[in-house]
Amino acid sequence: MLRFSSLVRFVLTVLPIAVGLLWLNPSLVMASDGQEHVPGALRLEMPAGKKECVKPTEWMRRNHMDFLKHNRDMAVREGVRVTSDSLKNCTTCHTSREKFCDRCHTYAGVAPNCFECHHYPK
Amino acid sequence: MTMATIERRAVLGLGGALAAGVTLAPGITLLAAPAERTEASAGRRWAMLIDSTQCTNSCTACTTACRKENNVPLFGEPSRDVHWIRKVELRDKDQRRPSVQVPVLCNHCENPPCVHVCPTEASFIRKDGIVLVDMHRCIGCRYCIIACPYKARSLVYHETRRTDESNPNVPIRSKGVVEKCTFCVHRLDDGQEPACVEACKKEGKGAMLFGDLNDPRSEIAKRVHTVATKTIRPDLGLKPRVYYQGL
Amino acid sequence: MIDEFAAIEGRSQGYWKLIAGMGLLLLLGAAAFIYIEVNGHGVTGMNNSVVWGLPHIFAISLLVMASGSLNLGSMSTIFAVKQFKQFGRFSAFLAIVLLAGGLTVLTLDLGRPDRMLLIMLHMNFRSMFTWNVFLYSGFTVLCFLYLWSMFQFPQFTKAAGSAAFAWRFVLTTGTGSIFGVIHAREVFHSAITAPTFVAVSLTSGTAMSILLLLASFRFTERELDRRLLFALRNALIFFLLLVLYLLIVEKFTKFYSPAFYDVESWILTGSYAWLYWGGVVLLGVLGPLAVLFNSNLGNQIGGIAFASGMVVLGLFCFVGFVLIAGQAYPMNMFPGYEAASIFQDGVEGSYAPTLVEFMLGLGGIGVSGLLYLLGIRFFRLLPKKATAPEGWDVAWHP
Ligand code: SF4
Ligand code: SF4
Numbered sequence: 001m002l003r004f005s006s007l008v009r010f011v012l013t014v015l016p017i018a019v020g021l022l023w024l025n026p027s028l029v030m031a032s033d034g035q036e037h038v039p040g041a042l043r044l045e046m047p048a049g050k051k052e053c054v055k056p057t058e059w060m061r062r063n064h065m066d067f068l069k070h071n072r073d074m075a076v077r078e079g080v081r082v083t084s085d086s087l088k089n090c091t092t093c094h095t096s097r098e099k100f101c102d103r104c105h106t107y108a109g110v111a112p113n114c115f116e117c118h119h120y121p122k
Numbered sequence: 123m124t125m126a127t128i129e130r131r132a133v134l135g136l137g138g139a140l141a142a143g144v145t146l147a148p149g150i151t152l153l154a155a156p157a158e159r160t161e162a163s164a165g166r167r168w169a170m171l172i173d174s175t176q177c178t179n180s181c182t183a184c185t186t187a188c189r190k191e192n193n194v195p196l197f198g199e200p201s202r203d204v205h206w207i208r209k210v211e212l213r214d215k216d217q218r219r220p221s222v223q224v225p226v227l228c229n230h231c232e233n234p235p236c237v238h239v240c241p242t243e244a245s246f247i248r249k250d251g252i253v254l255v256d257m258h259r260c261i262g263c264r265y266c267i268i269a270c271p272y273k274a275r276s277l278v279y280h281e282t283r284r285t286d287e288s289n290p291n292v293p294i295r296s297k298g299v300v301e302k303c304t305f306c307v308h309r310l311d312d313g314q315e316p317a318c319v320e321a322c323k324k325e326g327k328g329a330m331l332f333g334d335l336n337d338p339r340s341e342i343a344k345r346v347h348t349v350a351t352k353t354i355r356p357d358l359g360l361k362p363r364v365y366y367q368g369l
Numbered sequence: 370m371i372d373e374f375a376a377i378e379g380r381s382q383g384y385w386k387l388i389a390g391m392g393l394l395l396l397l398g399a400a401a402f403i404y405i406e407v408n409g410h411g412v413t414g415m416n417n418s419v420v421w422g423l424p425h426i427f428a429i430s431l432l433v434m435a436s437g438s439l440n441l442g443s444m445s446t447i448f449a450v451k452q453f454k455q456f457g458r459f460s461a462f463l464a465i466v467l468l469a470g471g472l473t474v475l476t477l478d479l480g481r482p483d484r485m486l487l488i489m490l491h492m493n494f495r496s497m498f499t500w501n502v503f504l505y506s507g508f509t510v511l512c513f514l515y516l517w518s519m520f521q522f523p524q525f526t527k528a529a530g531s532a533a534f535a536w537r538f539v540l541t542t543g544t545g546s547i548f549g550v551i552h553a554r555e556v557f558h559s560a561i562t563a564p565t566f567v568a569v570s571l572t573s574g575t576a577m578s579i580l581l582l583l584a585s586f587r588f589t590e591r592e593l594d595r596r597l598l599f600a601l602r603n604a605l606i607f608f609l610l611l612v613l614y615l616l617i618v619e620k621f622t623k624f625y626s627p628a629f630y631d632v633e634s635w636i637l638t639g640s641y642a643w644l645y646w647g648g649v650v651l652l653g654v655l656g657p658l659a660v661l662f663n664s665n666l667g668n669q670i671g672g673i674a675f676a677s678g679m680v681v682l683g684l685f686c687f688v689g690f691v692l693i694a695g696q697a698y699p700m701n702m703f704p705g706y707e708a709a710s711i712f713q714d715g716v717e718g719s720y721a722p723t724l725v726e727f728m729l730g731l732g733g734i735g736v737s738g739l740l741y742l743l744g745i746r747f748f749r750l751l752p753k754k755a756t757a758p759e760g761w762d763v764a765w766h767p
Contacts, residue, residue, distance in 0.1 A: 006748055006749075007747075010748065077254075079248055080160070081311055117295060119288070199416075200713070201713065205712045210703075210715075212706040215706060238496065242488055242493065243491045260480070262410075262480015267417070268420065269553055272700075272702060273702070273713075279409055279415075297480070298410065298479075
C-alpha cells in the first residue's frame, strides 16, 4: 500500500529543494536594479509640443505592451510594417528613454528588455 | 536613402496599391514616398545568384558590408565569431582547376531543415520565402545549427553591445539566441537590395544578383532560366535559393 | 515474497553522507547554471562547430538510461518472470528519477532557459524536440501510473506496465531520432541510429539497475539472491550482443558503399577513433562481454558489477561519440572540393569541455541521485529481502 502520508512527506521534502532553486532564479536577480522604490503617483513629462499619442493615452497606458508585442510579431513574422505603429515611431516623440519608458517601468517594477537589442535614438 | 530611381522590384506585394510608386518599366518602379504600411507578399520568391567568375579572391566587400549593416558581432575567437556571409575557398581535390572563392550564406531553402527541427517555431519561413529567426522566441536549443547543412547559423556566445558605429536600424542580438543571414529583410521591406549585393555592385564586380524568382521579367529569373547554375548540395533536396554560376 | 517491501531506515551516517554528496552535486549544477546564464555560453567549451557539448552528453545518457531501467519491471509484467516482480517498484521509480535528472540538464543548458515554456505555447510538430516533450511527459505519467498500480491496484499493473513498456521504445526511438533524422550530419544520419539507441538503453538501464540494487542491498544489509543477479547478467549479455550486432550491421552497410568511405574511415581512424574504439566498442560492448563470459568473473558479484560499471561508462562514451564526433566531422558542402574559410569550413570542429559544463552535467546526476535516495527512504520501493523460489535457477552460466 502506498501510504498517503509517505507521499506527503516525499513532496514536502522535494518541494523546499525545488523552491530553494527557484528562489535563486537568476533572471530575477539580474532584473533588479538594486534601488528602493517609493510608492506614490507618478507623473511623466509630456513630449514637448505634442497632445495626442497614436492611440488615446489611457488606452496606451494599459495596452501598449500588447500593442507593441502584436506589432512586433506581425512585423517579424508577416513582414507587416506600419510606420506609425512601430517602436521606432514612439521614439520620435518620447525622445528620452530614461524619462519615459524606464521611469514608469521602474515604478511598476517590470523589466522589459526591448532595448537590450533595439536602438533608442538619443 | 535617395528617393530617386531605386530599383523597386522590392517593396510591396499585395498591398502594392498602398504605395505611391510609379512603374517605369517592367520590374522597375520609382519610389515616390515611403510607404506607411508594407507587407511580405506570398507571391514573391526572393533569390540570389552568385557569379563565381566575377568574384575575385581578395575581395571582401560583401562580408564587410554585411557585418556593418547587420551589426554582426566579432568576438575575437575564431570558433565563435558570427558570420552571416563568408568567403569559402574551393580547391579542386584533383588540382585540375585553379581555386575559386565564393561567398556562402544562408540559402533560404525552400525545404529548410532548420525550420523543421525548431521546437518553438522561432525559425520560420516568411510568406515571401525568406527563412528568418524570430529572436524574441528562440530558446537557444541549437538544434537548427545541427540541422543546417550549410553552416549558415551561429549561436551568440557572448554579450554584445551597441557602439557608435552600430547600425541603428538593426537590433543587436542578446546572448543565447541563434542568428543568421536575413537577406537584409529590413532593407527589402524598405525597397532596397541586401547590403552585400549593393556592396558588390559598388565594388564594380556585380557578382551578386538579387531579385524575385517568381517575377518572370526580373533579371534573376531570366538568368536562372538561361545560364547554367548550381545550388550547393542539391542532392539534399532542400532547394536552396542561392544559385551559383560558373562553379 | 511480494508485499514484503520496506522503506529503508535512512538514519545511518552513510545515508546522510550520500544525501550530502548528491546535494553537493546538485548545488554544483545550480552554480554552473547560474554562471553560464550570467556570462553566456562563451564560458563553456562549445563553439559554432560543436554546439552541443558535455551537458548534452550527461542529459541524453540519463534519458537513455531512464528508459532502460524499466527493464526489470517489464521482465515481470510483460514477460512473466515472476522473480522480478519484487523489483518492479524500484525499476519504475528509477526510470522517473533518471528522466528528471536528464531533463533538468537538458533544459538548463538552453541558451535562453527563461523562455522554455514557449515550447508549450508554440509547438512545431515537425520537430523531434516537440515530439520528445510529449514522449518524456507521457513516459513520466505512465511510469507513475505503473508504480501506483503496483502499490495499490495490482489488477491494473499489467495494463499500465504494458503501456509503459511500449512507450519506452517509442521514447528511445525519439531520442535516437533527434540525431538519426538529421541529413546534414553524415556520422549519425542513419535509420539504424534510433534502434542502436534503444539497444544501448537496454544495456545501460540493466547495468545501472544492477549497480543500484547491489549498492542499495549492501548498504541496508538486505539479502539479495545471487541467482537473481545471474539472471540479470544473462539479460545484460543478451542486450550487449544486440548492440554489437547493430554496430556491425551499420558498419557493414556503410562500408559497402563507396559514398561513405570518407566518413566511415574517419570514424574508425580519425581524431575521435579513440573514443569509438576505446569507449563505444571496448568499454561499452567487448570489455563487459569478455568479463561476463569469463567463467570466473562472470559468476562473481564483483565481476558483474565491474562489467555493469563499464557498460554505464560505455553509454556515456557512445552518446559522447555520437554527439561530439557527429558534430566535429566537417560538413561536405562541396563534394569533390576542398573548402577553407574563416568559418572553419572543411576543417574538423574542435571541442575542449570546461569545468562548468561538467558541473552542470553532474547537477543532473545530483538530481537523480537525490530523488532516488529520498524515494527509497519515503516509499516502500525495495523488497526486504530479494529471493528466488527454491529450486529455480538461471538457464545458463558462463
Ligand atoms: S541554409 Fe541553413 S539556415 Fe538557411 S534556410 Fe537552409 S537550412 Fe536554414
Ligand atoms: S536555437 Fe532557436 S531557432 Fe534554433 S531550433 Fe532552437 S529555438 Fe529554434
